[in-house]
Amino acid sequence: MSAGAPQTRHLRCDALLQRSGWMSPAYVVLDGQGLIIDVSAAAAPAASSWEDVPGYVIPGFQNAHSHAFQYLMAGLAEHRPNNASGDDFWAWRDAMYRCALQLRPEQMQAVATMAYAEMVRHGYTAVAEFHYLHHDEHGVPYSDPAEMSRRLMAAAEAAGIHLTLLPVLYQKGGFTTAPSPKQRRFIHGSVDDYLDLLVLAERAAGHAQDVQVGRGIHSLRAVAAAEILQVLGQPFNGPAHIHVAEQIGEVEQCLKATGMRPVDWLLTHLPLDQRFSLIHATHMDQLEIKNLAASNATVVVAPSTEANLGDGLFSLREYWQLGGRFAIGSDSQVTLSPIEELRWLDYGQRLRSKKRQILTAQPGDEYGTEVFTSAWTRGRLAMGQSADDFFSIGTAFDAVVLDPEHPAIYGKSANSRLSALIYAGSSDCLLGTIRRGHWLAKHGRHLGQAAIRREYQQAIDTIRSQAQS
Ligand SMILES: [Zn+2]
Numbered sequence: 078m079s080a081g082a083p084q085t086r087h088l089r090c091d092a093l094l095q096r097s098g099w100m101s102p103a104y105v106v107l108d109g110q111g112l113i114i115d116v117s118a119a120a121a122p123a124a125s126s127w128e129d130v131p132g133y134v135i136p137g138f139q140n141a142h143s144h145a146f147q148y149l150m151a152g153l154a155e156h157r158p159n160n161a162s163g164d165d166f167w168a169w170r171d172a173m174y175r176c177a178l179q180l181r182p183e184q185m186q187a188v189a190t191m192a193y194a195e196m197v198r199h200g201y202t203a204v205a206e207f208h209y210l211h212h213d214e215h216g217v218p219y220s221d222p223a224e225m226s227r228r229l230m231a232a233a234e235a236a237g238i239h240l241t242l243l244p245v246l247y248q249k250g251g252f253t254t255a256p257s258p259k260q261r262r263f264i265h266g267s268v269d270d271y272l273d274l275l276v277l278a279e280r281a282a283g284h285a286q287d288v289q290v291g292r293g294i295h296s297l298r299a300v301a302a303a304e305i306l307q308v309l310g311q312p313f314n315g316p317a318h319i320h321v322a323e324q325i326g327e328v329e330q331c332l333k334a335t336g337m338r339p340v341d342w343l344l345t346h347l348p349l350d351q352r353f354s355l356i357h358a359t360h361m362d363q364l365e366i367k368n369l370a371a372s373n374a375t376v377v378v379a380p381s382t383e384a385n386l387g388d389g390l391f392s393l394r395e396y397w398q399l400g401g402r403f404a405i406g407s408d409s410q411v412t413l414s415p416i417e418e419l420r421w422l423d424y425g426q427r428l429r430s431k432k433r434q435i436l437t438a439q440p441g442d443e444y445g446t447e448v449f450t451s452a453w454t455r456g457r458l459a460m461g462q463s464a465d466d467f468f469s470i471g472t473a474f475d476a477v478v479l480d481p482e483h484p485a486i487y488g489k490s491a492n493s494r495l496s497a498l499i500y501a502g503s504s505d506c507l508l509g510t511i512r513r514g515h516w517l518a519k520h521g522r523h524l525g526q527a528a529i530r531r532e533y534q535q536a537i538d539t540i541r542s543q544a545q546s
Pocket of ligand 1: 356
């Protein structure tokens with residue numbers, strides 16, 4: 078080995094979560110890149126020194142749907158707007174457009190870095206960024222059309238999170254309407270322009286260890302059928318994401334424009350399989366639920382955002398019973414805690430069904446284990462990553478460590494640890510977050526927090542003074 082080459086490392090975890098249960102203690106060997114070489118209940122005799130990971134180690138949470146820039150407006154849209162129809166998704170969307178028009182590239186980077194660092198602090202180790210803020214304030218492509226994509230990559234690198242960047246094709250204001258001037262930063266005039274951006278984004282990602290690029294279609298209302306088929310109807314690799322059926326109004330518009338409901342349209346026209354993530358899918362009829370569950374596509378549910386925007390409840394119970402599986406996303410960033418997302422997801426279903434067991438099949442099955450496992454497994458697929466096992470050989474050692482001393486965790490049986498975390502705990506229960514074998518956050522602080530906050534605060538102050546001038 079040459080001088081200075083990264084060394085193999087040996088970690089001793091008090092307990093490590095496997096699909097089959099907890100391994101305690103667990104000995105993990107990593108290569109110099111933080112990839113797992115070995116996981117064993119017995120220490121390798123050759124190892125000279127073991128680094129202690131003192132706590133209960135679970136795989137890092139996967140955030141399968143994010144618009145990083147919306148972190149800027151989280152909490153700012155909680156007042157009644159001055160319009161005749163009151164406050165709903167569409168009024169919120171107008172506020173979001175105003176927010177999107179303000180951001181310059183350096184501000185995008187600072188806001189995204191802050192959002193990603195907060196995700197890491199709360200236990201996410203990977204994010205799928207659904208990215209449509211492509212052009213400058215006038216709607217003109219930057220001299221490098223991938224400028225904003227590069228900013229998001231730099232933000233993810235600074236925060237230490239894995240990034241699956243999904244550049245998004247966005248062309249229209251509605252099924253039959255041209256884009257409004259407020260959407261000018263999002264719009265690609267042609268699919269060729271969009272495909273060029275994909276090539277540039279892939280080039281920018283280069284050989285970066287922790288960035289990969291997939292495809293995004295904003296929605297059926299924002300992209301015409303022929304263009305959707307051009308991007309997703311042809312063979313392609315990697316993950317593909319699309320917003321669908323978030324609002325009843327959108328379902329009605331789709332029926333009027335195409336004669337089909339949105340999820341039905343996707344099932345009929347696209348080769349849906351595990352590469353595909355459908356974001357929201359809130360409003361489906363029984364046949365759509367059945368066929369979508371059978372397609373092996375993932376539904377990404379964003380419970381806190383869907384609650385905040387008054388979207389409605391995803392039909393999780395029915396979808397799950399038919400074999401459908403889900404991931405979670407922070408979407409509009411009203412919370413960056415995966416624990417809160419999972420709790421909201423389950424509680425919404427319990428309130429609607431007046432039952433407690435939503436996902437479990439057998440007596441004794443743990444609710445926390447089921448929601449965690451689906452969100453992780455399908456989150457990995459939404460990232461375009463393997464999802465064979467927790468901490469499988471060849472994958473990066475990305476983990477969240479639970480604090481055994483925290484009163485919400487202490488003394489709980491091993492089987493109930495995830496339930497204790499999700500239903501009775503909070504981010505306070507985390508000792509920290511690890512990526513590629515290195516701590517990124519510890520005791521409630523991101524290790525780069527001081528500089529990241531300073532740059533974020535400067536960006537916010539500049540945006541505020543721009544707005545006042
Ligand atoms: Zn979204």
